[in-house]
Amino acid sequence: MLKKALVILYLVVVVVMAAATFVEKSSGQRLYDAWWFTVLWAFLAAVSVAWFLKRRVNRLSVVLLHLSFVVILLGALLTHLSSRQGAIYLREGEQTSQYIMPDETKQDLPFTLRLDTFRIIYHEGTMAAADYESHLTLTDGQHQWHETVSMNNICSHSGIRLYQSSYDADGHGSILALNSDPWGIPVTYTGYALLFVSLVWILLDPKGAYRQVLRSPLLRNGVLCFALSLTCTDGMAANGTDGTARTVLPQETAERFGRLNMVYNDRVCPLQTYALDFTKKLYGKRSYQGYSAEQVLTGYLFFTDEWVDESLFQPKGSDAKEARKAENRQIVVTQLLQGTTMKVFPFTSHGKTTWYAPTDEIDTLSVPAENRLYMRTCFMLLYEEIAAGNYETVNHYLDKMLAYQQQNGGSSIPSDTRLQAERLYNSVPFATILFMVCLTLGFLTLVLFIWQLVSGRKTKRWLNRSACTVLALSFVALTLCLSLRWIVSGSIPMSNGYETMLLLAWLIQLLTLALYHRFRILLTFGFLLSGFFLLVSHISQMDPQIGHLMPVLNSPLLTLHVSIIMMAFALLSLTFICGLTALIINIIKKGATESIEALAMLSRVFLYPALTTLGLGIFIGALWANISWGNYWSWDPKETWALITFMVYAVVVHAQSFPVFRRPIPYHVFVTLAFLTLLMTYFGVNYFLGGMHSYA
Numbered sequence: 001m002l003k004k005a006l007v008i009l010y011l012v013v014v015v016v017m018a019a020a021t022f023v024e025k026s027s028g029q030r031l032y033d034a035w036w037f038t039v040l041w042a043f044l045a046a047v048s049v050a051w052f053l054k055r056r057v058n059r060l061s062v063v064l065l066h067l068s069f070v071v072i073l074l075g076a077l078l079t080h081l082s083s084r085q086g087a088i089y090l091r092e093g094e095q096t097s098q099y100i101m102p103d104e105t106k107q108d109l110p111f112t113l114r115l116d117t118f119r120i121i122y123h124e125g126t127m128a129a130a131d132y133e134s135h136l137t138l139t140d141g142q143h144q145w146h147e148t149v150s151m152n153n154i155c156s157h158s159g160i161r162l163y164q165s166s167y168d169a170d171g172h173g174s175i176l177a178l179n180s181d182p183w184g185i186p187v188t189y190t191g192y193a194l195l196f197v198s199l200v201w202i203l204l205d206p207k208g209a210y211r212q213v214l215r216s217p218l219l220r221n222g223v224l225c226f227a228l229s230l231t232c233t234d235g236m237a238a239n240g241t242d243g244t245a246r247t248v249l250p251q252e253t254a255e256r257f258g259r260l261n262m263v264y265n266d267r268v269c270p271l272q273t274y275a276l277d278f279t280k281k282l283y284g285k286r287s288y289q290g291y292s293a294e295q296v297l298t299g300y301l302f303f304t305d306e307w308v309d310e311s312l313f314q315p316k317g318s319d320a321k322e323a324r325k326a327e328n329r330q331i332v333v334t335q336l337l338q339g340t341t342m343k344v345f346p347f348t349s350h351g352k353t354t355w356y357a358p359t360d361e362i363d364t365l366s367v368p369a370e371n372r373l374y375m376r377t378c379f380m381l382l383y384e385e386i387a388a389g390n391y392e393t394v395n396h397y398l399d400k401m402l403a404y405q406q407q408n409g410g411s412s413i414p415s416d417t418r419l420q421a422e423r424l425y426n427s428v429p430f431a432t433i434l435f436m437v438c439l440t441l442g443f444l445t446l447v448l449f450i451w452q453l454v455s456g457r458k459t460k461r462w463l464n465r466s467a468c469t470v471l472a473l474s475f476v477a478l479t480l481c482l483s484l485r486w487i488v489s490g491s492i493p494m495s496n497g498y499e500t501m502l503l504l505a506w507l508i509q510l511l512t513l514a515l516y517h518r519f520r521i522l523l524t525f526g527f528l529l530s531g532f533f534l535l536v537s538h539i540s541q542m543d544p545q546i547g548h549l550m551p552v553l554n555s556p557l558l559t560l561h562v563s564i565i566m567m568a569f570a571l572l573s574l575t576f577i578c579g580l581t582a583l584i585i586n587i588i589k590k591g592a593t594e595s596i597e598a599l600a601m602l603s604r605v606f607l608y609p610a611l612t613t614l615g616l617g618i619f620i621g622a623l624w625a626n627i628s629w630g631n632y633w634s635w636d637p638k639e640t641w642a643l644i645t646f647m648v649y650a651v652v653v654h655a656q657s658f659p660v661f662r663r664p665i666p667y668h669v670f671v672t673l674a675f676l677t678l679l680m681t682y683f684g685v686n687y688f689l690g691g692m693h694s695y696a
Contacts, residue, residue, distance in 0.1 A: 003657070006051050009044045010647070016040065017644055021637045025689050032635040038080065045073050055657070061205045065198035071191030076633065079184025085630070087165065088176040090115035095137075099178045110158040112139040116146075118167055118174040125346060125353040125412025128266035128548045132164050134174040149176060151551040152628055163630045179630035188632060192619045199612040209653065210608040216601045246289070247303045253391050254294035256398040259423075261405050261413060263343040263355040265547050268412050269488075270419055271297075271344065272426050277545065281332050282312060286429060300336055302386045308333065344401065345375040348410035355412070374404070414488075421487040422546075430481035431502065431538045434474055438505075438531030441470060445524040446581075467523055468516060474530070475509040482506060491549050494562040497686060498544045501537035503563070505530035507570040519602055525577040529570075536683075557624035565617035565642070571610035572649065572678050578603035579672035586665060593664075600664035603671060607653065614646050637689040641681040648674045 020031040031037055052066055086099040086107065095114035098106045114137040121131045133150040138157060147155040147162075155162040165177040203210050248254065258272035275297040276286055288296050299307045313330040315322040335341045339359035346355045349366040356362055358379050362372050378401065385393045406413060414422075445467060482502055485493040493499040512526025537544070549558075582599040585592050621639070626632035633639065652661045652670050661667045 002047065002051055002054060006044075006047045009040070009047055010651075013040055013044050014644055014647055017640050020635070021640050021685075021689050025637070030635070038077070041073060042077075045070060051657075059205070059208070061198055061201040061208060064194055065202060068191050068194035068198055071194060072188055073191075075184050075186075075188025075191055077184075078187055079181050079632075082183050083179065083181035085180075086178045088113065088162070088178055089173070090134075090176070091168070091173040092117055109160065110140070111160075113137075113162075114139075115174055118172060120167070120171055123267065123548050125268050125355055125409065126263055126266045126548075129551055130548065131551045131554070132167060132174075134164055134176060136162075152555045154627065154630070161630055163628070177630050185626070185632070188622075192622065195615060195619055199615050203608060203612055209655075210604075213601060213604045213608070246291075246299055246306045248291050248295040249298045249302070249386070249394075250391055251292065251295070253394055253398070254292060254298050256395055256402075257298055258294035260344055260398065260402055261346075261409065261419075264341070265545050267546075267548055268355070268409070268414055269546075270422055270426070272423060273546075274341070276426055278332060278336065282329055297336070300333060302383060304337060339379075342379075344405070345371075345378070346405055346409035346412060347371055348408055348412075351410075353408075353410040353412040355409075371408070418488055418490075421484045425481070425484040425488060425546075428481075430477060431534050431544070434478060434505075435531050435534035435538055437470065438474060438527045438534060440531075441467060442524060442527030442529075442531050445527060449521065449524055449581075464520065464523075467527075468513075471509060471516075471523065471526055472513060475506070475513060478502065478506050478509065478530075485546060489546050489548070491554075492559050494559065494566070495549050495553050498537050500562060500566055501533045503566050504570055504573075505533040505537075507567055508533070508573065511570060511574070519605075521581070521599075521602070522574075525574055525581075529573050529577060552628050555624060555628065557620060557627070561617055561620045561624055564613050564620060568610050568614035568617055569678060569682065571606045571613065572645075572675065574606045575603040575610065575671045576675035576678075578606070579668035579670075579675075582664065582668040583672065596664045596668070600667050603668070607649065607671070611646065611649055611653065614642070614649075618642050618646065638681060638685045641677065641685055645674075645677040645681050648677050 016031065016037070020037075024030055048066070049070065057063060057066075084101070084107070086101045088096060088099045090096060090113070092115055095112055097109050097112045099109055100106055116135045116137055119133045119135070120129055121133065122128060123130050131150050133148055136147045136149060136155065138145055138147055138155075140157070149155045149162050149164050151164055153164075159180050159182045161179045163177040163179070164174070166175040167173060202208050205211060249257065258270060258275055260271045261268055262271045262274060264271075264274045264277075272294060275293040278300075279286060279288060279293040279296045282288075282296075286293055291299065296307075312333075313326050315326045339357050341357065343355040343357045343360070345358070346353050347367050348354075349363075354363070356367075356375055358375060362375060364372070378397070382394060382397055385391075385397065482493050482499075485499065485502075489495075494503050508530045509526055512522045512530075516522050516526075578599045582596045585595055585599075618639075621642075622632040625634065625639075649671070651658065652667060652674075655661045661670065
């Protein structure tokens, strides 16, 4: 009876959490704040403890793990009952000794607070915010001191923590978030510490369940060492749809044009980057009719009548999506022809660099007349020489433009290393090539693997080595891709959906290469999964453009949180492939019991560290949230679905309580279906539910 109650409560909590994310999206109502939601968790905790005591579990690592959940829930209850939250709004020069609660009632502060100045710090030469800073003076009795509050940099005093929340549009007012949680945070952090220790301990415990999995005869005897196999191009057509020849700049001249710098996507980058995005937005590919992206861009710029094709601005279908695409193409071309996007003329005055387009209003007070004249007439001179076919002179003008940028761009000009890295990154469509290679080999090796099971034959050793070599080369290429993005952006490439897809593919390939010699089936899994994630990055709505990090993401905890969570997702993806393969084998070849059991054992090899890394990732994310937003758990949709994923996958490691999962087929069915929660956590939240994590 107790076990049945536990199962029902556990299921209800998971379903309610999932439903609550959709209710909040559709109506704005937060079910998490309801009293009955708290009571539901309390009942689940009480019944779980009762069942745990009834089972008389005495392994310390397991006891510590389950105790950590109780402590975390206790901390959450204390936060719910005793914490205070509010906001403080100040204009520069103003002071206050009160804050505003969410219900708009005012409460006293234990000190007086004055906003001296508010500053928005921009990335050099752009209008992209790097940080927001409130410079404050605090007065407590006879004591007065100064504090600076910025993103990921809080101010604490008398149990009150202040966070940078927002600011006025004119840049002279600041909104600070306030949080006071003297009881809930220390208890919750204690629970997190216990969770961290116990999760790692369970993996290392010599007598624990995970070490028993690693000692399984199925793994030692190499039942999974099936022989595997084999073998792309960009695949982007160079020919246009109409076949009409157009006038373009010579390749050398167009390339020189692409080497100029400009402000694009709120950062200074090679003009080549803008040309590639321009071409892809118009034609869906990196080139057109054999012309490079630089030739396409300069074609529109200098040979407008030949290049502007009205059919581009007509929808290719009758739906609204096609209409929006056509409208966007027209906007892209119009902005270029109006000159608003061509911010290629920098000028530095009093340590501040501003980049101008030829059609911009130029500051007459800070920019000398000769510089203004150069900015206004430079493109006119280029037009004249291009029309006359004097390309040697054009090349000379472009070299002078580059020299002008280097002379007047100050510190906003990227280093030579960054510029070379970006040009190399632009020259190779890494994701496109690698997803085609990996998926092709993934499906070939999967077909070969299934054929082996049916026929009982073995594959040549050289095929295994060839496939492994290709995966190693793919890993090197993907490492280069991520390294180049890191060099160009100046931050670890894991700040958005596109980059985390690349990171997931990289982690899967790393795991495959590390474990391939013990589990040969991993080669197929590695190709398929990495190819899938690279494909998703390539065809989805994810934006591959390199940009600056949002200020709130500029934290060392970002690296830890995202990398550990991505490792968990990669490992759980491998359990999915194990399960799917086993179910296919079960359909194709009845009686392949040993292979199916071995796949279940291999899946568990991934499952335990997956749960450990997922738990640690959630815990580190909570720490980061507390530092950045003043609240370690806010029931954001991605937080909620990450917890759901953790709870769902945790079910199958309780084989003592649920013996059905000792049998391989039920186990495989469960982990295959459980993968849906991971898909919802990553993709569903981003595209359907939104929230603070929707940019990821």
